[in-house]
Amino acid sequence: MENDPISRYRRFSRAVTRQVGALDQSFLGRGRPLGAARVLNAIGQGRCDVADIRTYLGLDSGLASRLLRSLEDEGLIETRTHPDDGRRRIAKLTATGRTEFNAYENLSDEAADRFLSDHPAPDALLEAMDLIATAMNRHAVAIERVDPTSGDARYGLERYYAELARRFEEGFDVSLSCDPEASDMVPPRGAFLVALSDGLPVGCVGLKGNGSTLGEVKRLWVAPDARGAGLGKRLMAAIEDEARALSMDTLRLDTNRALPEAYELYMRNGWTEIERFNDDPYPDFFFEKRLV
Amino acid sequence: MENDPISRYRRFSRAVTRQVGALDQSFLGRGRPLGAARVLNAIGQGRCDVADIRTYLGLDSGLASRLLRSLEDEGLIETRTHPDDGRRRIAKLTATGRTEFNAYENLSDEAADRFLSDHPAPDALLEAMDLIATAMNRHAVAIERVDPTSGDARYGLERYYAELARRFEEGFDVSLSCDPEASDMVPPRGAFLVALSDGLPVGCVGLKGNGSTLGEVKRLWVAPDARGAGLGKRLMAAIEDEARALSMDTLRLDTNRALPEAYELYMRNGWTEIERFNDDPYPDFFFEKRLV
DNA sequence: CCATTTATCTGACTTTAGTCTGATAAAATT
DNA sequence: AATTTTATCAGACTAAAGTCAGATAAATGG
Numbered sequence: 001m002e003n004d005p006i007s008r009y010r011r012f013s014r015a016v017t018r019q020v021g022a023l024d025q026s027f028l029g030r031g032r033p034l035g036a037a038r039v040l041n042a043i044g045q046g047r048c049d050v051a052d053i054r055t056y057l058g059l060d061s062g063l064a065s066r067l068l069r070s071l072e073d074e075g076l077i078e079t080r081t082h083p084d085d086g087r088r089r090i091a092k093l094t095a096t097g098r099t100e101f102n103a104y105e106n107l108s109d110e111a112a113d114r115f116l117s118d119h120p121a122p123d124a125l126l127e128a129m130d131l132i133a134t135a136m137n138r139h140a141v142a143i144e145r146v147d148p149t150s151g152d153a154r155y156g157l158e159r160y161y162a163e164l165a166r167r168f169e170e171g172f173d174v175s176l177s178c179d180p181e182a183s184d185m186v187p188p189r190g191a192f193l194v195a196l197s198d199g200l201p202v203g204c205v206g207l208k209g210n211g212s213t214l215g216e217v218k219r220l221w222v223a224p225d226a227r228g229a230g231l232g233k234r235l236m237a238a239i240e241d242e243a244r245a246l247s248m249d250t251l252r253l254d255t256n257r258a259l260p261e262a263y264e265l266y267m268r269n270g271w272t273e274i275e276r277f278n279d280d281p282y283p284d285f286f287f288e289k290r291l292v
Numbered sequence: 293m294e295n296d297p298i299s300r301y302r303r304f305s306r307a308v309t310r311q312v313g314a315l316d317q318s319f320l321g322r323g324r325p326l327g328a329a330r331v332l333n334a335i336g337q338g339r340c341d342v343a344d345i346r347t348y349l350g351l352d353s354g355l356a357s358r359l360l361r362s363l364e365d366e367g368l369i370e371t372r373t374h375p376d377d378g379r380r381r382i383a384k385l386t387a388t389g390r391t392e393f394n395a396y397e398n399l400s401d402e403a404a405d406r407f408l409s410d411h412p413a414p415d416a417l418l419e420a421m422d423l424i425a426t427a428m429n430r431h432a433v434a435i436e437r438v439d440p441t442s443g444d445a446r447y448g449l450e451r452y453y454a455e456l457a458r459r460f461e462e463g464f465d466v467s468l469s470c471d472p473e474a475s476d477m478v479p480p481r482g483a484f485l486v487a488l489s490d491g492l493p494v495g496c497v498g499l500k501g502n503g504s505t506l507g508e509v510k511r512l513w514v515a516p517d518a519r520g521a522g523l524g525k526r527l528m529a530a531i532e533d534e535a536r537a538l539s540m541d542t543l544r545l546d547t548n549r550a551l552p553e554a555y556e557l558y559m560r561n562g563w564t565e566i567e568r569f570n571d572d573p574y575p576d577f578f579f580e581k582r583l584v
Numbered sequence: 585c586c587a588t589t590t591a592t593c594t595g596a597c598t599t600t601a602g603t604c605t606g607a608t609a610a611a612a613t614t
Numbered sequence: 615a616a617t618t619t620t621a622t623c624a625g626a627c628t629a630a631a632g633t634c635a636g637a638t639a640a641a642t643g644g
Contacts, residue, residue, distance in 0.1 A: 003447055003492065005418055009404035011490050012421035013315070015428040016308040023305070033600055051621065063602060065623050086610045087621040112301035119427050120520030126297055128420035129304035135411050136307040155295055198303050200295065228412030325630055343591065355632060357593050378640045379591040 019115075026107050030100070032074075035059075037104060039067045043077055043091050044101035050079070050089045076100055130200065134225040137197045141231060143238045148185045148192040148206060156194055156204035160221035167258045168282065178280045180208040180218055190215065191242040195222070195231055202226035205235040207242050207251075215243045217253040220262065232265050240291060249291050254283030311407075318399050322392070324366075327351075329396060331359045335369055335383050336393035342371070342381045368392055422492065426517040429489045433523060435530045440477045440484040440498060448486055448496035452513035459550045460574065470572045472500040472510055482507065483534040487514070487523055494518035497527040499534050499543075507535045509545040512554065524557050532583060541583050546575030 027037050042053045054064045068091060071077045076097035082088035093101055116122040146153050164172035185192045185206045195203030202223040208216045217239055222231045243251055252274070255262045263285060267273075271287040319329050334345045346356045360383060363369045368389035374380035385393055408414040438445050456464035477484045477498045487495030494515040500508045509531055514523045535543055544566070547554045555577060559565075563579040 002443075005408055005414060006401050006404045008418050008422060008425075008492070009408060010400055011492055012425040013312065013400070013404070014490060015425040017312050019428055020305065020309050020312060035601065054621095060602060060604090061622065062604080062624075069623085081610090082621095085621085088610090089622065108302055108305070109298050112298045112305070115427070116297055116301060119430070122297065124423065125427055126300050128423045130300060131416065131420045132424070133304040133307035135407070135417055136311055138411070151295075198306060200300070200303055327631065346591095352632060352634090353592065354594075354634080361593085373640090374591095377591085380640095381592065 019111075023108065023111050026111065027104060030103060030107075035063070036067050036070055039064070040071055040076060040093075040097065040101055041104055043071075043093055044098070044105070048090045048092055049082070050091060053091065071097070131225045134197050134200065134202055134223070138226065138229045141195050141197050141202060141226065141229070141234075143193050143195050143234060145191055145242070146194050148182045152194045152196065152201045153192055153204060156201040156221060156223075157219060159201075159223065160204065160219060163221070163224075164256075164258075164282075168256060169258065170282075172282065177282055178278060180206065180216075184208045184210065185218070188246065191239065191246070192219075193235060193238055193242070195226070195235060197226060203231050203235055205239045207239050207246075209243075209246060209248065213247060213249045215246070215248040215251050217251055220253075227261075232262070233269060236265065236269060240289075244291055251289045251291065252277060252287065254278065254280065254286045256282055257284040311403075315400065315403050318403065319396060322395060322399075327355070328359050328362055331356070332363055332368060332385075332389065332393055333396055335363075335385055336390070336397070340382045340384055341374070342383060345383065363389070423517045426489050426492065426494055426515070430518065430521045433487050433489050433494060433518065433521070433526075435485050435487050435526060437483055437534070438486050440474045444486045444488065444493045445484055445496060448493040448513060449511060451493075451515065452496065452511060455513070455516075456548075456550075456574075460548060461550065462574075464574065469574055470570060472498065472508075476500045476502065477510070480538065483531065483538070485527060485530055485534070487518070487527060489518060495523050495527055497531045499531050499538075501535075501538060501540065505539060505541045507538070507540040507543050509543055512545075519553075524554070525561060528557065528561060532581075536583055543581045543583065544569060544579065546570065546572065546578045548574055549576040 024034060027034060030037065032040075038057055039053060039059075042056055047053050047056060050064065050068065053059070053068075054061060057064070059067070068077065068079060072079060075094060077091050078094055079089050079091045082090050116125065119125055148157075161172060161174050180190075184190050185208055188209075189211060190207040190209035192206045193204060194201045203221055203226060205220045206218040208218050217236070220232065220235060222235070240251065253266070253271075254277075255266070257263075266287045271289045274286050274288045276283075276286050316326055319326060322329065324332075330349055331345060331351075334348055339345050339348060342356065342360065345351075345360075346353060349356070351359070360369065360371060364371060367386060369383050370386055371381050371383045374382050408417065411417055440449075453464060453466050472482075476482050477500055480501075481503060482499040482501035484498045485496060486493045495513055495518060497512045498510040500510050509528070512524065512527060514527070532543065545558070545563075546569075547558070549555075558579045563581045566578050566580045568575075568578050
């Protein structure tokens with residue numbers, strides 16, 4: 001065989017196609033066509049809006065309607081009209097539907113567990129999977145405002161701190177840095193954003209405020225896997241929007257010489273280098289931007 | 293989202309399912325149902341035996357027959373009866389069939405290329421893909437006898453030498469080691485085996501002979517991704533079979549202290565440590581095994 | 585040589601997926 | 615208030631996938 005990139009990609013593609021096919025087969029074992037199973041799964045995942053289900057699964061409206069009807073006849077879901085819009089419909093699992101949904105979930109979970117536990121180095125495998133999934137989702141990264149103490153925020157921050165510790169010559173200990181209070185990064189004082197790639201945090205940024213029109217951008221991080229797609233720029237634009245919404249007119253931030261790509265990002269996006277404005281031991285450079 | 297192993301696996305699974313689905317969609321663009329396209333692809337890949345195609349694609353005999361007929365009607369394949377067994381049939385691409393097969397190949401290649409060239413670090417991506425594909429194929433590794441100068445053999449040997457260079461304290465330079473002549477690892481003097489995981493070399497082993505009943509096992513290597521599945525043991529058993537087939541009765545080998553897992557493998561599989569029998573600078577341990 | 589097995593094929597049939605048209609009713613627009 | 619748009623649904627239809635029961639002919643095993 002050739003071992004050029006395309007052959008290697010295609011070998012990967014064959015392997016996962018087989019794996020995906022095997023899972024579909026196991027889904028059929030529950031005596032329901034795949035189409036109906038997919039709709040049930042979409043609803044179980046919390047997609048209740050019928051139009052949403054339709055676009056998510058790429059279904060024709062007639063087909064979607066029939067699949068919903070078949071699930072309803074089985075007693076797995078209930079539909080009712082949307083409270084705000086009488087044309088739209090909402091689907092919800094019944095108790096038996098929940099049970100059946102869980103059965104599908106278990107099939108998926110078991111397939112995952114079987115694969116991972118069969119391997120001597122599951123951590124390496126998972127890192128490879130994250131890398132690939134992030135690459136495949138790279139044009140569908142969603143930025144969401146979350147509480148800085150939420151699981152997703154903490155996950156991002158931990159990876160951020162770990163990376164600083166690796167990259168700073170002097171290491172990094174968050175307790176020595178001026179770690180903002182969580183309450184300063186929650187509206188109405190500030191905000192905290194995470195970038196999610198199909199649920200996995202691949203970036204974050206915080207906005208620390210004190211009630212005045214001056215804000216400070218903190219904790220900008222983009223996961224290594226997700227770099228090169230302009231996510232840093234998107235996060236900065238999003239946090240500036242948050243600042244504007246909080247009536248701020250000036251933002252500041254600091255950064256370290258071990259993070260040249262951050263320095264470049266600020267330079268390219270309207271930030272001006274200014275004098276040191278704090279006595280945090282880590283930063284080497286200080287920036288300001290006036291919002292318009 | 294949860295970031296436990298199973299959620300991460302399932303996120304990966306969602307991403308590749310989408311990707312695979314998109315490729316299938318592009319296949320449909322050639323105006324042929326997926327089933328027929330799959331059969332055409334199987335034949336193009338060299339699966340000519342109808343029974344083989346059927347089991348490979350998991351098709352009912354009736355369905356397979358009809359799909360073959362439709363491809364034949366399109367003038368893409370020709371079938372004839374097997375020369376050794378009048379019941380079996382052989383399918384072969386016609387010239388137009390070859391063209392059409394290449395068109396599908398191009399669609400796949402383009403999808404691969406689009407994905408890889410869209411990413412800032414395709415090498416990391418490919419390594420991750422190799423890791424995952426090897427893990428998914430781990431129970432389907434084929435051992436084949438090849439010429440030690442073939443591409444697959446050289447690929448394995450290069451990775452083997454690179455690993456020795458990493459692991460030996462003193463480094464490794466193959467020109468300083470007693471590198472066997474390729475002709476000593478080809479029947480009737482010797483043999484060379486590679487382990488292929490869906491085409492990718494993930495292991496190798498050589499048998500160097502001089503026409504006598506004494507042989508030497510050389511270049512045993514198992515790719516890091518493929519370890520932990522007993523492949524080393526399988527390769528050793530296979531090379532012993534080769535030795536027996538060449539009427540050898542005694543095998544020798546040497547190994548280095550930086551490769552403890554190899555030492556353990558030999559100890560567990562009937563090899564006896566003996567005195568140094570060559571003046572190669574690298575090995576620290578010497579083994580012998582009498583074949584029964 | 586004869587019974588059995590094996591590989592393939594054919595035709596009838598069912599299920600699943602997907603498309604298209606028109607109906608209905610609610611919302612949005614004029 | 616009338617018209618248009620939107621979301622859903624139902625029914626008719628087609629295409630594709632899959633199943634099943636023989637039919638056929640070649641190989642195999644006594």
